[in-house]
Amino acid sequence: MAEVILEVRNITKTFPGVKALDEVNFTLEKGTVHALVGENGAGKSTLMMILGGVYSQDSGDILLEGTPVRFESAYEANRNGISVVYQELSLVSTLSVAGNIFANRQPTRGFNLINWDILHKRTTGILSRFELEDISPRTPVGDLTMAKRQVVEILKAMSVNPRILIFDEPTSSLTDIETKELFQNIRILQNEGISIIYISHHLQEIFEIADTVTILRDGKHVCDADVATIDEDFLISNMVGRQIGNMYGEREPSETVGNTFFEVKNLSRDPDFEDVNFHIRQGEIVGFSGLIGAGRTELGRAVFGAEPADSGSILLDGKELVLRDTKQAIQAGIGYLTEDRKEQGLYLTFDIKSNLVSNHLKEFSSGQGFLKRKQIENFAEKQVKEFNIITPGISQLLNNLSGGNQQKVLVACWFGIGPKILIVDEPTRGVDVGAKSDIYKLLRKLASEGVGIMLISSDLPEIIGISDRVYVMREGKIAGELEKKDATEERIISLAAGVHSGEKELNT
């Protein structure tokens, strides 16, 4: 029997209206990677925040190497060797990479002035330990891509030299390649004797990286298992309590794709994308694949009028759209579900109902500008039901929802505007398998009503599973276009990475 480093005994935690954890038990053995899985709202993050000193439990004990501990702050948890990479990034965008990694414990010289030389040197050391020399310690975090920010978040947690490192959905904004790099780093840490708790909704990752797994459902411990002895169906049926067949669904034979009604011609914006041409037919789901930094999000944001293009044109129903801002895009019938729900998508300090109507408030105001409260409430109740948002009520603040349920609110916000074209950027980020299959059903339903969908996703099985056609972007250009029957992982990856394979190459 391996040495136990951490034991959680009968932990219970209640929030107003929600029992987030109900007598949960959990054991972590030294030097292992232990996965924690469960549906959105199952209590995973809450348990990690208790271990990380952010929340305290109502009852139950935490034993660290056999000794009972109770942390009053994250700082105390850190000092005891527990460090958490949080699901919602905790970085300050205006601070540099170094400033973030050493937040609150910067080396100082006299008069408490920060010694930036030492700070930058140490940061460079940490970056090179994980072969990340291309990130400068001086870059403001706000200038980095989501993926790089995620990496900085991880480095911040690692920089305290923890004995136990907790990852709460670290790969939700990483591509396959970056996930591989993260796994290599986890292996390095594991070989150094560090024990790891790993949370993810990408179940195949559990099989790649974890030794053991604990399953939670509705705040309760369901079971523990050795990863080598189980399969994905075991995980899903224990997480969800039901079987899920083909998660992506199929297009009904009666639902044919209509005519091209949306066209983007020669769209360019220096330095993000160049001479991009694509079209979407009525009722068509069009996937956009590519590596992080290929320009997909930038293209989506340009189509949405958020950062207009330098040149080129956008045509909807044969008419050219001149979009100076997002309001005009929404009026024209274009919606954009952002990949960055925390910064751009949602008002986290507002409640569910306010968020749900925020994109089309006009519909809910009288001539005098008064809000029609009853109508808002009815609409919100309906959306919460339809999108299966788990919450005690529509007045719950977004901040108090689990990550996956925040994502469902974001999806509901945009479906609610009744779009003609909906751009969805990483729509199932952080969403559990059950809710994923719900979101795919909703996307298919929207498409069956004639809406054109531009699906930007780093999740290859998702792109392949749900798209009618796929564009692959590379370095700001469309590198190729694949019909559904040709859209295989190998072909998409080779186009994304620029490896020649005799594909129909565009723009080259």
Ligand SMILES: Nc1ncnc2c1ncn2[C@@H]1O[C@H](COP(=O)(O)OP(=O)(O)OP(=O)(O)O)[C@@H](O)[C@H]1O
């Ligand atoms: N600060 C809070 N106030 C009120 N309720 C909360 C708070 N934090 C979490 N909850 C609720 O506790 C439950 C467990 O949430 P938690 O974030 O731990 O779930 P999770 O398993 O991490 O889910 P996800 O996979 O979506 O991240 C949810 O119902 C959530 O809404």
Ligand SMILES: [Mg+2]
């Ligand atoms: Mg969570």
